[in-house]
Amino acid sequence: MNISSIGNKSVALLFLMSIVLLDYGCVTETTTYSKARKVESSEEVLPDPTPIAEPIATLEPTAAAVASATATPEPTATPTPMATPEPTATPTPTPINAITVSTIEVSNIGQSSFDVVISFSGDENENASVYVNYCSETASAGCNPLLGNSASMAAGSGAYSAFVEGLVSGQVYNVEISATDVDGVIIGFATTSVDLIDPPVCEEGYIEVVADAAVDQTDNFCVAKYEMKNVGSVAIAEAAGLPWVNVSKTMAVSYCSALGANYHLITNNEWMAIARSIEGVANNWSSGNINRGHSDNSPAALLAADEDGQGCANTEQLCTTNWDEQKRTHLLSNGEVIWDLAGNAREWVNWAPTRVNSGAVWLELNAQTPSTAMPAKTFMSEDVGLTMADGIGAYIPGTTTGISAIRGGHFSLLNETGIYTLDLSLSAAAWASNLGFRCSYNPTVVGLPVSRFSIVPISASIYSGGNVTATVKAVDRFGATVTSYQGDVTLVISGPATGGGLVNIVNGEGSLTLIGTAAGQVILSLDDTEGSGLDVASTSEFTVKAVCTAGSAVGVECSGGYKYAAGKVVAMVNQSTGSNYGGTGILAGATNANDGSLNVAALNGDGQTHPAHSVCQNLVLDGFSDWYLPAVNELLAIKAVSSIASTFTLSQYYMSSTEIDASNAKLVSVNNLFASDAAIAKGGATYNPMTSRYVRCVRKY
Structure with a gap:
């Protein structure tokens, strides 16, 4: 090739x-x-x-x-280079105020710290500096968080969080979330407030219960966590040992009072505040039932308490879940735990109501018709649709006299046991082997912040044209006056009285003078017109009574009693059920039969003791102190007014101031068929059933 x-x-x-x-x-x-x-x-x-x-x-x-x-190729021409494109402008950062906060959550609130977390969107550049700012509203009303303290918040996945500590316990803090953008502009966009937990104020063995105005418990209080135990004849609140039983109500009152100032047998208002708190906590319920404590008679005995996590202790129940019908503990709304409010031993409360009916059969609590003496708030559950089957307990009115309330049920009462159980079947002197008690007290704690304004109840009577002092106090949550408080609140009057307006609170207290303008009911309330931010829910009522005039009808209430004759009234109730005339053997000279006031000097001047006369002379009633023992004809004049006579005790004689002689005095039977008047031996200075009789005083207006 x-x-x-x-x-x-x-x-x-x-x-x-x-x-x-x-x-x-x-x-x-x-x-x-x-x-x-x-x-x-x-x-x-x-x-x-x-x-x-x-x-x-x-x-x-x-x-x-x-x-x-x-051949060597000719060199090719160099290509013309492309023009360099204009640089793309840097995107404008998303402005900081594009952040949207969906939630702000405060948790783990303690005595001096809290956690705060915000969920957000819109911080696309992830360059925000976020802070939680805070200041004490309690220490400085209306404080501005941005001018207070600040803590940096750490960024997370869709959230910023921070732990704030070193605060003052018991105070309310205003909280504001703010952010700083690249230009240093501060923008606030979320606010809330935090109420720090107060330090424990109740003594060991006692827990704090939050006030509930709906049951007339206006202040917080401390109550025994356990049924009282007998430790050396002293009532002690502790888990160990069996409840102190076989105690009468009178003894229970004494044992609680012996613990110190402000200690007392638990009141019914306090019991109801606890029961309503328990009713409102979901942890105490399961499948529509509230746990009723040791109540199934198994074991058939009283039990000692245990640690809070052992709510079924000694009940022969496993309590493998959080709830069990025989569970002996209940959780309160403030997180406190109380033992055996239902079951174990039934408990005395310091309340002696007039029962709404009578009988020896257990009844549905919420099926009873409330009365003035027993309104719904004193014994019924908040949800009046609840029944015995729901675990709230039952009601037995009883038939005895001299009753006092017993609550909670006991270990063998079965379905009638519950936190609202009310037993009115025993007298205050009764005792039983399953009947114990629980003490409570109002602590005095120095330094607690002001919680609310409180109107001091007016106990003095006021008559049309007369005046009375209305006092308002700034108090802490236990009702103690906060003497460091200075401020103002407005007293509002509804009814026939004048004198309301701005009350200047100095050293925790202020007052106004009110004048009654006509007979009727007066309601006092408060209005926070000065923006203190304190609770002003306190109210009080009093009655303005009528003054008797020449035009007042016989039988009407006025000037301290019932008008029975021109210029004269008689007291509306008995002043004594057994007093002697006294001074036997001595003629005092009190012989006036028409005007007992003319017998006063003689009875005061004979050197003898005259008990019935002294009852009236020393009486101060409805603000009046000029009462005297009526003469015989004054009692007969009262007897002639049937509406007044019906208020006197049937088949009883009433002592007059009219002497018969040195040994005898006149009596009148006002409300019976006996003789209109009779004689009785004067007797001596002390009670004698043969010579002592009823007393009703009169006065002139």
Whole structure:
């Protein structure tokens, strides 16, 4: 084979292949950019080149072709470079006020600290500096958090969080979340408040219960966590030991009072505040039932308490779940735990109501008709649709006299046991082997913040045209006056009295003088017109009574009693059920039969003791102190007014101030069929059933 021929053929072949490749679009940089641009702008894309149908024939190159192929090629022109594009502008950062806070949550509130978390969106640059600002509203009313303290919040996944500590216990803190953008502009966009937990104020064995105005318990109080135990004849609140039973109500009152100032047998208002608190906590319920404590008579005995986590202690129940019908503990709304309010031992409360009915059968509590003496708030559950089957307990009115209330039920009472159980079947002197008690007290804690304004109840009587002082105090949550408080609150009057308005509270107390304008009921309330932010729910009522006039009808109530004659009234109740005339053997000279006031000097001047006369002379009633023992004919005049006579005790004689002689005095039977008047021996200075009789005093207006 001719080697040179082969080489010439190869050169020619390479030349032809280069032409083919150029036809197939082996692209330059300019071509590539152009096609890409067309695609991006959705222009028509160039079609693919037509493929070669036949293979290329082998050709003998001519001399000219060889020369052309082997010649040094002319250099190609350098492509014109593309223009540098304008730089793209940096995106404007999302402004800080684009952050949207969806929630702000405060948790783990303690005595001096709390956690705060905000959920947010909109901080796309993740460059926000977020802070929680806070200041004490209690220490400085209306404080501005941005001017107070600040803590940096740590960024997380969709949230910022911070732990704030070193605060003052028992105070309310205003809290505001703020953010700083790249320009240093502070923007506040979420606010709340935090009420820190106060330090424990109740003594060991006692827990704090929150006030409930709906049951007339206006102040917080401390109550024994457990039924009282007998430790060396002292009532102690502790878990160990069995309840102190076989105690009468009178003894229970004494044992509680002996513990110190402000200690007392638990009141019914306090019991109801606890029961209502328990009713409102979901943890005490399961499947529509509230746990009723040790009440199934298994074991048939009183039990000691235990740690709070052992609510079924000694009941022969497993308590494998959080709830059990025999569970002996209940959780209060403030997180405190109380033992055996229902079951174990039934308990005395310091309340002696007039029962709404009588009988020895257990009844549904909420099915009873409330009365003035027993309104619903004194014994019924908040949800009046609850029944014995729901675990709230039952009611037994009883038939005895001298009753006092017993609550909670006991270990063998079964379904009648519950937190609202009310037993009125025993007298205050009774005792039983399953009947115990529980003490409570009102602590005096120095330094607690002001919680509310309180109107001091008006006990003095006021008559039309007369005046009375209304006092308002700034008190802490236990009702103690906060003597450091200075401020104002408005006293509002509804009814026939004047004198309301702004009360200036100095050293925790302020007062106004009210004037009665006519007979009727007056209701006092408060209005926070000065923006103190304190609770102003306190109210008080009093009655303005009528003053007797010449036009007042006989039998009406006025001037301290019932008008029975022109210028004279008689007291509306008995002043004594057994007093002697006294001074036997001595004629005092009190012989006036028409006007007992004219016998006063004689009875005061004979040097003898006259008990019935002294009862009236020392009487202060409805603000009046000019009472005297009526003469015999004054009692007969009272007897003639049937509406007044009906208020006297049937089949009893009443002592007059009229002497018969040195040994005897006059009596009158006002409300019976006996003789209108009779004689009785004067007797001595002390009670004698043979010579002592009832007393009702009179006065002039």
